Amino acid sequence: MVESDIRLRIAAELLLFLPARRRREWRRVAPDGTSTLGHVVQSLGIPLPEVGSLTIEGTEVAPSYQPAAGDVVHVHAVPRPQRVPLGPGRLAPRFLLDVHLGTLARRLRLLGVDASYHNDMDDPSLVAEANREHRVLLTRDRGLLCRRALWLGAYVRGTSPQDQLRDLLERFAPPLRPWTRCTACNGELVPVDKHEIDRLLEAGTRRSYDVYGRCPECGQIYWRGAHSEHLEEIVRSAVRAVDSQL
Incomplete structure (x- = not known):
């Protein structure tokens, strides 16, 4: 038969x-x-x-x-870790997250991963930006992933930011550079002398810390040693997750 x-x-x-x-x-x-x-x-x-x-x-x-x-x-x-075609001059994959993944975007930035995010971008605009900037579009919207025009996307497994981050790290194993990006806007932090920002610091911060970084995109100031145990644990867990994939 x-x-x-x-x-x-x-x-x-x-x-x-x-x-x-x-x-x-x-x-x-x-x-x-x-x-x-x-x-x-x-x-x-x-x-x-x-x-x-x-x-x-x-x-x-x-x-x-x-x-x-x-x-x-x-x-x-898709095999894990997934290898992403990198654009000219790129050493690591870049990501674009849809409007529902704001917390995940901030956690990726905390780890030094290039993660673009906009809370007001519609689906066609997301696809256009992902293609134009050679970014992997991260989403939990299956319909968005099925768009024929999309260069490359990935479904984010898990409903909690912790599970979502673990899934992304296991899938892509991106190089991590913790504390080097602005969690607010994704800009790369640059060192800044304390005297340049002295007037912007509260007295307690000024007395307690000497090493600072500033985001050239939005002006946000960061200082070493100000990280909570919660953030430190996110970084430690992420490093372990990526190391296990290499």
């Missing part, structure tokens, strides 16, 4: 994108003679940026491949 359907074996890591009642490793789809394999996969609810590769009998095929009856397709998840 000739198999009339396409059979897809979906990686366990991708089952979360399927409806809860239909989260099965094997799925059957009737071919229509026109849809590409990429379209078939996304029609199940799985954004293509979350797919590492598509293989048939061990041979990788492109999302543009037109599947035929009897094909057995393995849908693999």
